[in-house]
Amino acid sequence: MTPRHGSGEVQRSPDASMTLINEFYRRPLDPGYADAAARRAAGSEPRRTRRSTVGLVALAIGLGLGATAATLALRQPTTSVQEARELLESQIAQRSEEADATQADITAMTEQIATLQEDLLGDEGRPVSDQIDEVAVEAAVMPVTGRGLRLVLTDAPSDDPDVVDPMSRVQDVDLQIVVNGLWAAGAEAIAVNGQRLSAMTAIRSAGDAVLVDLVPLASPYTVEVVGDATHMQTELARAAAGQHLATLRTTFGIGVQLSSQSKLELPGTGLVTMYSARVPVTSADPVPEPGPAEGALDEGDVAGSAGPTGRDGT
The missing domain is CATH 1.20.5 (Single alpha-helices involved in coiled-coils or other helix-helix interfaces)
Known part of the structure; x- marks a missing residue:
């Protein structure tokens, strides 16, 4: 580089910026x-x-x-970790077997109770037996079979499986709105992924999972409804639940498939323990006798999670 004549500026060589490349x-x-x-x-x-x-x-x-x-040592778990894992796996398997055995006992006892009821009532008590069966169906205790609707909700597809937008997933609030809309449309019995809904059912969320009576469910969510399919479709389209389904499909890309079914089989929940709500008593007040179950949710009111849902307009 040489200075310009008559000035203090420095003149660059034509290829000064290419020094590194030229050397290479x-x-x-x-x-x-x-x-x-x-x-x-x-x-x-x-x-x-x-x-x-x-x-x-x-x-x-x-x-x-x-x-x-070194690679094998890093990949292979230590002895204590392996033993703890095997212990947990054995405990899970044992508890699962115990739960299955208990559920089988409950089913057998429920059938035995139904048989004893029929023998006790006989032909004279047929009206009472029919009334018991009707109430048992409404309480979701007994399995039901009949015509109805099948609604399948599927999470929206994602271009990147590692990045999931919560708004593209079916949330607990979506199932709550749909289920309550179906009850209002005249549904006689509803099940979500095989879980029968009753007046005591709660639909909530835990992380990415949707819980129905503490049972985790995943997409796709199949809602099966027993009732008048034509009437329910018409009423559902008129109600806010139908508008919510349309918003899920058009705005969030969630799959919504509704179809009529000639035969649906919904399981029962078995015997349900009912609890009553009472006013706390003081030492001066007499202790009331336990009464019939009160304060339970009406059929069609599904307990949901509190807080904002994130869906616009819901």
Whole structure:
């Protein structure tokens, strides 16, 4: 670089900005490697002996074995961790078997109670038996079979499986709105992914999972409804639940498939323990006798999670 005549400015060389690239093209090989190549070409480079070759091979084998052993040690869990995992797995399997056995006992006892009721009432008590069956169906205790609707809600597809938008997933509030809309449209019985809904059912969320009576469910969510399919479709389209389904499909890309079914089989929940709400008493007040169950949710009112839902207009 040379200064301009009559000024203090510095004039750049035309290729000053290309110095690094020019050096790379002029001398592509590092000076140290160039010197070693020159010595090797001149024959002044010391020859490699057999001992050095054997040592180099042994060193490479030792490094390879060490790296392999370290990799296996990192991948293989320690003995204590493995034992704890096996213990947990055995406990889970044992508890699952106990739960299945208990559920089988409950089913057998429920059938036995129904048989004893029929024997006790006989033909004279047929009206009472029919009334009991009707109430049992409304309470979701007994399984039902009949015509109805099947509604399938599916999470919206995602371009990146690692990044999931919560608004593109079916949320607990969506199922709450749909279920309450179906009850209002005249549904006689409803089940979500095989879980029968009753007046005590709660639909909530836990992380990414939707819980129906503490049972985690995942997409797709199949809502099966027993009742007059034509009447329910008409009433659902007129109600806010139908508008909500349209918003899920058009705005959030959630799959909504509604179809009529000639035969649906919905399971029962079995016997349900009812609890009554009472006013707390003081020591001066008499203790009231336990009464019939009060304060339970009406059929069609599904308990939901509190707080904002994130859906516009819901």
